[in-house]
Amino acid sequence: MYELKIALRHITARKRHTLFAVLSVALAVGVIVVLMSMMSGFTEELVRVTVESSPHIVVSSQDQDDEYLHFSSYYSGSIEGIDGVEAVSPSLLGQAALSFKDNAVGAALHGVYASSEEQTSHVSKDLTSGSFLDLDRSRHGIVIGDNMAEELDASLGDWVTMVDPLAGSSNFKIIGIFDTGTDADETTAYVRLETLQDYFSKEGVVSSINLRVQDPFQADIIAAAIEKDTGLDAVSWIESNKEILELLNTQTAIVWIYYSLIYFIAGFGIANTLVTIVMEKKREIGMLMAMGIPRKNITFIFIMEAVILGTVGVLLGCIMGYVAALGIGSYRIELPQEVYYGLTTLPIKIDPLNFVYAGVFSFIINVITGAYPARKASSLNPVEAIESE
Template identity: 30%
Template structure:
C-alpha cells in the first residue's frame, strides 16, 4: 500500500501542472460548497431560532381542523347527502374547559402553557385612530412562554395587575398613536365595548408587525373589551425541547380535538422555501464538483495513457490487476483529498470574507450582515462529496489500466 502510494505520488508529480489544475477544480467546488452552505445554513438557523424565540412552539386554537360532520352524514356514511338551508349555529367561540386543559398540559414535563384571548381593537388617542391586536394574557404564565418580559423597554409586565385597564403596546404602535408611558387611550372593540386604557409598558421585539400592531392587557380586561367573558381562544405552549413540537402538537390535537399547530406547521411556507433553497444550493455546487470530477477523470486517463509502459512492466514484475487498479484509484483519491483540503482552506477564507460584508441598512432585527454557520458538518459533507467524486472519476481509467495486456504493450514498444 505504501509502495502503491509512492508510485501514485510519483506519477502525479510528473504531471504537476495538470494535477494542479484538477486539484484546483476540486478545491473551488469544495470552497464554494462550504461558503454557500455556510451562508444558507447560517441564515436558516438564524431564521428558525428567531421563530422559535418569538413565536409559541405550539398554539392550540379554538377551532377544529375539519368541520364537524352533520348528524345525517354520520348516520349514513356511504350515502350521497344534499342538505338545504343549513343555518350555522351562532355559538360563542373559545376553547372549552381551557382551565382543565392547561392543568393537563402543565403536568407534562418540559411544557409551559398560557391561555390567551386575542382580538382586535381600535385604539384612539386624540385625533389618531390605530387598529391593533390586543392579546389578553395571564402575566405570570405568559412570561414563561414568550419573551415579552425580555422585550420590555419601558414599564413592567406586572404593572398590568397594579393598574386598572393597563395596556402594554409595541414601540411602533406608541409612535403611531403618539403616546408615552402613562397616557390613557380609548380602546373600542368590534363588539362596541369601549374602555379607557392606561399605557403601562412599551416593548420592542424587532419584528415590525408586532411592534406596530400589538398590545397586551390582562386576560380579564380583554375578555371585557371583547365582550367574551371567561373565553380563552388560544393556548400557547413553549417547550424545553423544540424538536418535540410537531409530535406533541399531534398528540394534543388527538386528545383535545382542538386545532393544534406547531411552529413548524405555522411556518411551513418558510421551511418549504428552505428545502427548495437547499436543493438549489446542492445542485449548483454538485455541478461544480461534477466538472471537477471530469477534470480528475481527464488527468487519470492521461496518466494511464502515458504510463502504459510502466503499467506493463509493473504487471510483468508481478503486480496484480487489483494493484494496478488501486494505483490509479489512489491517484484520483490523492487529487480528491488535496482538493478537499485546499477547498476547506479557501472555503474558510470565503466564509470569513462574507462575514465581513456589511449591508449598511439597519434591518429591523438589527442585522446588517450575513450570518455564517461555522459547522464542521459542512466541511465534512463537502470533502466527502469531493473525495467520492474523485474516486468515482478515477475508477473508469483505473479499470482500463488494470485490464491492459502487458504482452501487447511490450510487443508494441519493442
C-alpha cells in the same frame, strides 16, 4: 510500497496540472461548505424564531359557533399536568383602533397574564424600552411594537386611546415597546387579560391557551394528547408552519442535486489530470506490465493518485470554506429589519457535519472519476505501450 512511490512521482512530475486539479476540488468543497453553512444558518434561524418567539401549541375551542374558550382556568390546569408541557398562558384576542394626537392605527390586541406569556413566548427579549412584566401590575398599561409607536408618534410613558364602536374608548399608558423585526411590530399590542375582558365585556373567557413544551419537536404528539384528553383543538407550531417546513425539505433536496453537479465538475478535473498522466506515461506503464506488475496493481496506482489529489483538495477546500464562512458570517449587510426577522448579518452556522458531508462526498466522487483513467491504464497492451514513443 512501490505503488505509492510511483503515484507520488506521477503527481509531482506535472506540478501545474496537479495544482489545477487540487484547486478545482478545493474550490468545490469550499463553495459547498459555505452554501451548506448558509443554508444551515437560515434554517436554524427560521426554526429558532418560530420556536422561541411563538407558542409551541395553541389550544382553542373546537366549536365553530363559539370562538371563545370557557372555563379557561380548568383547562389550563388540566393541560399543565400533561407530560411534556412546560408552561401555559391563556390569551384573549381583540381588534380595536389606537389613537394618539391626530394619529390612529388598527391594533391586534392580546389580553394576557404577562408572567405566563413571558414563559411561552419570551416577549421580554424583544423589548427595546419599558417592561413587559409590568402589565400584571398595571390595569391600564399597554405594550406595543416599535413601528406602531412610530406611526402613532408616541413614546414610552404616553397615554393612547383605545377605540371600538361597541366597547367605546379607554385610555392606556405605554409601558413597553418591543421590536421583533416582523410585521407584528406594526399591529400587535399587549394588555392585561382582565382589562381586555372588561373592555370587550368577555368576562371569564379567552380565545386560546398558548403552550410551551419541553421538546419543541414533540409538539405534534403533545397536541394530539391534549385533543384526546380535553376535546379541544390543539395546533402545534409544526402543523401551523407545515408549508414552510415542506418548502425547506424540498429546497434541501434541490440543493443536494446542485452540490452533486459541482462535485462531479471538480472530479473531472482530477480525471483529466490522470488521463493526461496515462497518455504521457504509456511507455512507463508498458514497461511495468512487461516486468510482471499485475494489471490490478496498475489500476491501484492510478486510484491512489486520485485519492491523494482528492485528499489534498478536500483538506484545502475545508480550510478555504471555514475561512470564507467566518468572513461572510461577520459581514454586515444592509437589510430592513422586517425583511428577515431583524437580522443584520447573514446567518452562518459552521457545523462540523457540513465539513464531513462535503469532504466524504467529494472524496468518493473523486475516486469514482479516477476509476476511468485507472482502468484505461491497466487495459493498455504492454508491447504497444512501449512502442508508443
